[in-house]
Amino acid sequence: MKVTIKVKHLILSTAVFLLLIAGSLVALSRQSPPSQNTDQAVGSSLSKQEVFKRIRESEDEQKWTYIRNYLIGREGAELTNSYDIYVGPGTSEWSSVTDEGQGQLPPITLKEKFPYLEAYVESGPADFHLAGAALLLSYYYEGAGQWKKTIELLERTEERLPASQMYAAQKLKIRMAEVAGNHGDMDLFRQISADLSRELKQNPDTRIVEKFSWLQTRYLGGNESIQQYLKALKKWEGSPVDGSGKQPTLILEQPTLLKQGLQKLADSRSDRLPEVSGTLKRSDGSPIAYAGVYLRTKDSVQGSLQSDEPYQTMTNGKGEYTIKGVLPGSYQLYLGLELDQISGWTWPAESDEWVRVGLQDVTRNAVLQPLLELDFPVNQTTVREDRITFAWEPVPRAAYYDVYLGVQIHSGSFSQPVMTKVDTTRTTIKTEELYHLLSGISSYSDQDGKMVTDPLSLLGFSNPENRFFWTVNAYDKDGHLLTRSDGYRVGNDKIGNLPFFYLKERELTLADRTLLAGNLDQAMKQYEQAYKDDPADTHSLHMLIVMIDAQISEHRSNGSDSFDRENAEKQQETYLKEMVQLHPTSGYLSRLTDYYYKKKDWQAYNVYFKLYEKVAAGDSWDVDLSTHAMAMMRQGKLKDAEALLVQSMEDDPSHRRVGQYLSLILYRECSFKTARQLAGSYPDLASNESNDWGRMVESMEEESASNADYDKAIHKYLGWYLQDQQELLDAWLRKRDPSYLALRAFTQALQNSE
Amino acid sequence: MRKTEQLLIKRTLEQELSEIRFTQAAEVLRATHPRNWRDRVRAFLNKELELPLVPLGTASLFFLAALFVYHLVEQPKTHPGGPQQHLRELIEEGGSYYWKDEYERKVNRHEGDHQS
Structure with a gap:
């Protein structure tokens, strides 16, 4: 079959055909982005390069969507959600490396995000995310010393935002005022403040009001405004929370400690608030660039970082940071x-x-140290x-090491210091000592959601089937933490030796097996029998002590009536007393002294405390002096108590009691x-209040x-407190x-802080 | 046919065609004997080709199929979906944090050492 066709018709039809193909290809690729978005929703992930490629190759709307999804994040960019990990003294929290529902995002550094x-800030859509991007950038520019550029950026962004984005616009204004305040441009600060207060009066x-008033107190310190603010604060605090309509909630949200700082500032009549600055680097000198830095008060450190942290900033390219306008406080x-x-x-911060x-x-540097490596x-x-x-x-400069041992349990793991103040890099311990360690009881919820005591936590290191782990902390001669073995070990070159080992020296007894099978009552009977049969069976005796702990904690959570606590x-006291005859450890002795302290049985307390002190000294174990001071106080030995507290204030940086x-x-x-004066030198960082x-x-x-006999009153009422005249004291307090x-x-406050 | 008849027809024809003048001689000459490039292109465009339908149809079908397959192969490269090699989970074990895959690989390497 043949067809006759003129050349021009052939050309024309080929052209039409090619156009059709090209058109359908374009249509296909236009369609595919939404399908990628659904991919993400079910948890797909991209590499960093792929993310950048996608952004580069897409245009306009699609490009902004990608930047928003991959680089800014759902909740908008904040300094408190832009990092993978947040570390504080003794804590570490990793944030959403996985963004729920958004699929997993590859770790992209802020530096890579900035361009x-x-x-986005220049030409992206004027939405909430635009403000977030500008805020992040503002820290970047400010850190680089380009504060004029920072203000311009914020100003430009704010102008671009539509009226519907008022909250975002006000956040930008607050930040602008903060930058102006940081750089001492008080005219600009006042100008922005005036703008803001006009806006806030209407809406x-x-x-925003809270942030704003906070900002004003920070930068107008010494000024009349702070005195006024404090006056208003007092008034609002006195008035009932609802009712008055003068936004008392806002003031009550101010953390107590910040209020105390304000008060101190007002008292000092200083007109300049101090700054906290420093450098973040590694011990090899390399700076930690573009890291988040936050100052948190004691009443906020318990929770995660909030987006409205009062003091937050970012280090610059050299790892330097400065937080200005910090109120007095800890x-x-x-x-x-x-x-x-x-x-x-x-980061070895305790x-x-x-x-x-x-x-x-104040200058406060933070130096990251390489993780300590374990050998055996x-x-x-x-x-x-x-x-x-x-x-x-x-570890270079290390004076001693603490070795922690850990047990894996159903709900995770727990660990405790086992060998302390070890001055070599090698130490040997009898496995028997590990079997006698006392630790907390934990429980987990079984398939039916019922809480059950975890036998793994009861058996501890006596379980040859369980896997154990250990970690080491290194300290310098002044007792400052230098580094530790546990931390982030991400990447094959960082993973090091895994800190796990098995201990198969002993074998499980019949009672141990019953316990592991989850039959606690039966196991208890078997341990009792075993101990009866062999009074030197310290394992069964240890387990009896531990099992009573479990019973008490179970009773506490379930509240069964039949249990006679x-x-x-x-x-348990009997068992402990028998145990310290057979095998005295600081663990058992500390439990006994605790028991007698609570019972106020001072005679027994003194006997066992003496023993405890001796054994603890042999183990290089620190005894809690402030508790012992309380025991002395209760016995009327006020001189001893005072001497102990003096010592304790020096040793314990939290200044407990x-x-x-x-x-x-x-x-x-x-x-x-x-x-x-003493209160000034030893701020209370221990109690929850x-x-x-x-x-x-x-x-x-x-x-x-205004009270002539005040010293007599002090002597009388504090005397009641010190001599534990509880009833008299309670009657007076009422x-x-x-x-x-x-x-x-x-x-x-004394009673509450015991 | 007789001569007179022929003549008659000729005359009639001439009479009927007397109104018509042939003026496109140049045009026709250009088409039959193109001199400049424009004429040549036009001649080329108007050239008639005889194409065999079967081989051509098969070839274009192959072309389309190839295009489709290429698109399928290329698509995952730029837009990956399904199982991912980058999906990594951070886990906490023994006080330290690891990538789950790295940790499991290392544990598996040492697994069995302790089995008695």
Whole structure:
């Protein structure tokens, strides 16, 4: 079959055909992006290069969508959600490397994001994300010293935003004022402030109003505004929360400690707030660029970082940061880092490390140290001997090491310090000592959702079938943490030796097997029988002590009526006393002293404390001096108690029971001046309440001015407290005597902080 | 046919065609004997080709199929979906944080060492 066709018709039809193909291809590729988005929703992921390629190759709307999804994130860009990991003293939290519902995003560093954020800010759609991108960029420019450019960027972005994005626009304005304040351009600061207050009068948004008033106090310190603010604060605090309509909620949301800082500032009449600055780097000198830096007060460190953290900034390319306008108080430094920045390294900050800000500038550097490497036993080795030797790589400048041992349990793992103050890089311990360790009881929910005691946590290291792990902390001669073995080990070159080992020296007894099978009552009977048959069977005796702990904790959570707690504790006391005859360890002795402390059986307490002190010294174990001081106080040995508290204030950076220390001083000599000074040197960082003891002492001092017999009252009421005259004290506290409000508040705080 | 008849027809024809003048001689000459490039192109465009339908149809079918297959192969390269090699999970084991795949590989290498 043939067809006759003119050349021109052939050309024409070929052209039409090609056009059709090209058109359908374009249509196909236009269609595919939405299908990719659905891919992401079911958890697909892209490599970094693929993300950038996608952004580069797409145009307009699609490009902005990609930047939004991959680089800004759903909740908008914030300094508090842009990092993989947030580390604080003694804590570490990894944020959504996986963004739920969005599929997994590859770790992309902020530095790599900046050019795209810049593009978004210049020509992206004027939405909420635009403001976020501009905010992130503002920290980048500010860190580079380009603060004029920062202001321009924020201004430009704010102008681009439509009226519907008022919240975002106001956030930008607040940031603009902050940048202006940081660089001392107070005219600009006032101008923006005036703008903002006009806007806020029309449309008050609590979040913005709070941020705004906060900002004003930070940068107009010493000015009348702060005094006014404090006056208003006092008034609002006095008035009931609802009702008055003057936004009392906003003020109440201010963390107590910040309020205390404000008060201190107002008292000092200083007109400049100090700054906290420093450098973030690794021990090899390389800077940690574009990391998040946050200062957090004690009442906020318990939770995760919030987007409205009062003090947040970003390090510049050289790892330097500055936070200006910091109110007096104690803060913890937190860092926001990318996985690659921390992997293989650790920030050796301990939970009791505080940045104390007075009226002077403070420098606080953070230096990441390489993780310590473990040598033996590692990679799931099995130990079958009755001794186990731990060995690790030496750390330069280390004076001693603490070795922690951990047990895997159903709901994760727990670990405890086992060998402390080891001054070599190798130490040996009898496996028997591990079997006698006391640790917490944990439970997990079974298939039916019922909470059951975890036998793995009861058996601890006595279980030859379980896998154990260990970690090491290195300290310098002053007791400062240098580095540790546990941390982020991401990437094959960082993974090191796995810290796991098996301990198969002993064999499970019949009772152990019953316990592991989950039959706790039966196991208890078998342990009792075994101990009866062999009074030297310390394993069964240990298990009996532990099992009673389990019963008590189970009773606490389930509240079964048939359980006689007092009787169980008595039985445990007997077992503990028998145990310290057979095998005295600081663990058992500490439990016994605790028991007698709670029972106020001072005779027995003193006997066992002496023993405990001796054994603990042999183990290089730190005894809690402040608790012992309390025991002395309760026995009327006030001199001993004071000496112990003096020592404890020096040793314990959290200054636990500083209130009790002050009460002793006031009781003895009624010197407000001494008490005030001591309260200033030892801020209370231990109790959950935000106790400002210095302030309380000052209030009492003011109260005493109009009260002739105040020193007698102090002697009387604090005497009741110190001598544990609980009933008299409670009756007085209930009376609400108006002439001793401050003294009563102080006594109440003492009771609450025990 | 007789001569007179022929003549008659001729005359009639001439009479009927007397109104018609042949003026496109140049045009026709250009088409039959193109001199400049424009004429040549036009001549080429108007050339008639005889194409065999079967081989041509098969070839274009092959071409379309190839295009489709190429598109299929190319698509995952730029837009990956389905099982991913980049999907990584961070896990906490023994106090440290690892990529799950790296951790499992290392554990598997040492698994069995402890089995007695």
